[in-house]
Amino acid sequence: MTAPNELRLLPWTGSEGKPCYLSTDDRGGYMSRLADNVEAVQLGTAAELLDEASETLEDENAGPEGVRRLAQELTGALRDVLRVATSRGHSWR
16 A cells, blocks of 8 residues: 555546546545445456456357457456556556
């Protein structure tokens, strides 16, 4: 998580896709708990999509439309997971 007096990157964007930040030392506050819950949902969705991807890739009858939809969903989930990692202080660049 973030250190005291540090801005927390929230797991959603604001208007025009700009990042949203939370400035608080209260980790039990409403916005902090809301962000924690949204992050948990995002990580859970990513895990479910990973299972779905494995099944789809093993399915010889998976059509291009299904694979394309899955790739789009995985792209969104990966974006969310990277945002959560950044929010928690992990950097990969």
